[in-house]
Amino acid sequence: MTIDNAPGAPLDAAALDQLFLTARTHNKWRDIPVSDDLLRQVAELSKWGPTSANASPARFVFVRSPEAKAKLGPLLSEGNRAKSLAAPATVIVAYDTEFPDKLPKLFPHVDARPWFAGNPALIEETGVRNSSLQGAYFILAARALGLDTGAMSGFDKAGVDAAFFPEGKVKSNFLINIGYGDPAGLFERLPRLDFDEYARID
Amino acid sequence: MTIDNAPGAPLDAAALDQLFLTARTHNKWRDIPVSDDLLRQVAELSKWGPTSANASPARFVFVRSPEAKAKLGPLLSEGNRAKSLAAPATVIVAYDTEFPDKLPKLFPHVDARPWFAGNPALIEETGVRNSSLQGAYFILAARALGLDTGAMSGFDKAGVDAAFFPEGKVKSNFLINIGYGDPAGLFERLPRLDFDEYARID
Numbered sequence: 001m002t003i004d005n006a007p008g009a010p011l012d013a014a015a016l017d018q019l020f021l022t023a024r025t026h027n028k029w030r031d032i033p034v035s036d037d038l039l040r041q042v043a044e045l046s047k048w049g050p051t052s053a054n055a056s057p058a059r060f061v062f063v064r065s066p067e068a069k070a071k072l073g074p075l076l077s078e079g080n081r082a083k084s085l086a087a088p089a090t091v092i093v094a095y096d097t098e099f100p101d102k103l104p105k106l107f108p109h110v111d112a113r114p115w116f117a118g119n120p121a122l123i124e125e126t127g128v129r130n131s132s133l134q135g136a137y138f139i140l141a142a143r144a145l146g147l148d149t150g151a152m153s154g155f156d157k158a159g160v161d162a163a164f165f166p167e168g169k170v171k172s173n174f175l176i177n178i179g180y181g182d183p184a185g186l187f188e189r190l191p192r193l194d195f196d197e198y199a200r201i202d
Numbered sequence: 203m204t205i206d207n208a209p210g211a212p213l214d215a216a217a218l219d220q221l222f223l224t225a226r227t228h229n230k231w232r233d234i235p236v237s238d239d240l241l242r243q244v245a246e247l248s249k250w251g252p253t254s255a256n257a258s259p260a261r262f263v264f265v266r267s268p269e270a271k272a273k274l275g276p277l278l279s280e281g282n283r284a285k286s287l288a289a290p291a292t293v294i295v296a297y298d299t300e301f302p303d304k305l306p307k308l309f310p311h312v313d314a315r316p317w318f319a320g321n322p323a324l325i326e327e328t329g330v331r332n333s334s335l336q337g338a339y340f341i342l343a344a345r346a347l348g349l350d351t352g353a354m355s356g357f358d359k360a361g362v363d364a365a366f367f368p369e370g371k372v373k374s375n376f377l378i379n380i381g382y383g384d385p386a387g388l389f390e391r392l393p394r395l396d397f398d399e400y401a402r403i404d
Contacts, residue, residue, distance in 0.1 A: 007234050007382045008220070008348030015217050016346060018210070020250040020339075032209050036403055043401050047394045048222040049338065052355045052376075054392040060401040068404035102399070106392060129355070129376065132331045136251065136338030137222075144218060146210030153254045153331070164404070174254075174331065180209045190256040190308060192249045197304070199245050199262040201238055202270035202366070 019143050026148040026177070027083045028185020034088035034147070034178065036064070042142045042178070049137035051130040053115075054106045057099035058134035059170050061092040071163045077154030080175075084152070088179035092164060093135035094172045095127035131173045139176060148181030221345050228350040228379070229285045230387020236290035236349070236380065238266070244344045244380070251339035253332040255317070256308045259301035260336035261372050263294040273365045279356030282377075286354070290381035294366060295337035296374045297329035333375045341378060350383030 010016070017023070039062050047056065063072050072092075073085055084090045096102075100116040100123070116123050139149045152175045160172045212218070219225070241264050249258065265274050274294075275287055286292045298304075302318040302325065318325050341351045354377045362374045 007232070008350070010347045011213075011217050011220065015213050016247065018213065019221075019346060020247050020343065023250070025252045030209070039403065040397055040401075044397060045218065045222050047400070048225070050227045050341065050351075050353050052353075054394075056395055056400065058400065062401070062403040064403055102395065106395070108392075109389075126355075128330060129334045132334035133338040133341075133353075136335040137342070139252065139335075140339070140342050141222065143210075144221060145212045148210070149252075151252050151254075151335075153328070187311075190310075192256075193258055193304060193308070195242055195246060198249070198258065198260065199242075199264070201241065201264040201266055 018146075019140055023143050024148070024181065024186055024189065026150045026179070026181025026185060027187070028182040029087050029177075029179040030182045032180045034180070036062075038145065038147070039089060039178070042138060042145055042147065045145065046134065046137040046141035049134060051133060052126055053103065053112050055099050055103060055126060055130060056106055056134070057095040057127045058131035059094045059096050060138070061094065061164055063090040063092060064088075072160070075156040075159040075163065080152045080154050083150065083185075084175070084177050087150070087177035089177070091138065091176040091178060092160060092172055093131055093138065093174050093176060094165065094170045095131035096170050097123055097127060098169050099123070099127060127171070128173060135174060135176065142178055147178055150177040150181075151175065152177070221342055225345050226350070226383065226388055226391065228352045228381075228383025228387060229389070230384040231289050231379075231381040232384045234382045236382070238264075240347065240349070241291060241380065244340060244347055244349065247347065248336065248339040248343035251336060253335060254328055255305065255314050257301050257305060257314075257328060257332060258308055258336070259297040259329045260333035261296045261298050262340070263296065263366055265292040265294060266290075274362070277358040277361040277365065282354045282356050285352065285387075286377070286379050289352070289379035291379070293340065293378040293380060294362060294374055295333055295340065295376050295378060296367065296372045297333035298372050299325055299329060300371050301325070301329060329373070330375060337376060337378065344380055349380055352379040352383075353377065354379070
């Protein structure tokens with residue numbers, strides 16, 4: 001993206017709009033098919049975002065089929081249920097508590113497994129933080145590929161874990177509806193904090 | 203980005219490269235100035251990413267001045283110290299444990315403060331998850347504006363909190379170096395998991 005002696009250039013205004021400035025959290029979905037292949041492309045794009053020691057602890061379940069939706073539905077908070085069941089897919093963003101087992105593949109130059117062995121608090125902290133990062137990369141990868149999203153944290157986590165990860169090794173973090181959003185279902189855009197309310201330059 | 207009856211279009215290949223596919227975590231920085239205004243633009247772009255109830259709990263400190271770097275340096279793990287002190291800025295991504303106080307501005311249609319009142323565990327969970335999302339948005343906003351980043355979790359959190367948030371209300375989450383990366387400092391790119399190792403379609 002850059003020539004050797006010039007700093008990087010920004011994306012054009014339309015791309016910044018699509019990623020951040022006019023992108024919205026959607027609640028209603030257009031009747032346009034979203035293929036399994038496109039969902040896979042979103043995940044495969046997002047996986048290149050950085051994680052701690054490249055550990056990539058996030059695990060993703062695309063809830064697509066009537067059977068999977070029937071399992072998920074009762075576990076959603078009431079305000080999230082109808083819009084999720086109507087979405088082309090709901091993605092469970094979770095993390096694998098056994099992610100250190102993949103470090104020999106992901107971080108091959110050092111044996112990083114001892115950093116985590118016998119330290120469930122560090123495994124949880126790393127899993128939660130980095131699967132959250134990976135969920136955010138997923139949201140922006142979806143937008144980059146022309147899709148819309150709606151992220152949610154209102155659901156029965158223990159119930160989702162039991163229903164979708166019965167071996168007890170993977171823990172849900174949050175959910176993301178994905179599809180082509182219908183602007184008719186948008187609420188008014190909510191404000192954000194002013195720079196001085198959330199940041200300072202020391 | 204879309205016309206009324208067509209699904210959204212993907213960004214072009216160069217943009218996908220800049221955001222995800224060829225973007226790298228950097229360890230060495232080119233001697234190109236990064237203005238305070240550009241850092242502010244990154245934050246102001248990233249703030250439009252979604253958070254739970256729009257609560258936007260992340261707080262960002264740009265560690266820029268020699269004095270601020272002198273405070274941060276001893277609190278970094280040894281492997282993170284030299285590259286961070288050489289970066290144009292290191293961003294402390296933190297979260298405000300009093301973020302519910304901003305909900306009347308951010309989520310004005312409902313009084314959401316009672317959802318969090320007296321529930322420090324929910325405040326912490328929401329703060330950690332959403333400030334992680336916001337840190338990921340920041341990384342991708344930086345790339346979208348042509349900058350490079352290097353995220354890190356190896357530092358003395360209690361020490362950073364005491365040095366930069368002495369009132370005890372803001373908690374550090376992770377750090378991001380930012381600037382124009384020098385490819386000469388890159389390691390070989392690390393692999394990622396295959397789709398079937400981290401995802402499934404139910």
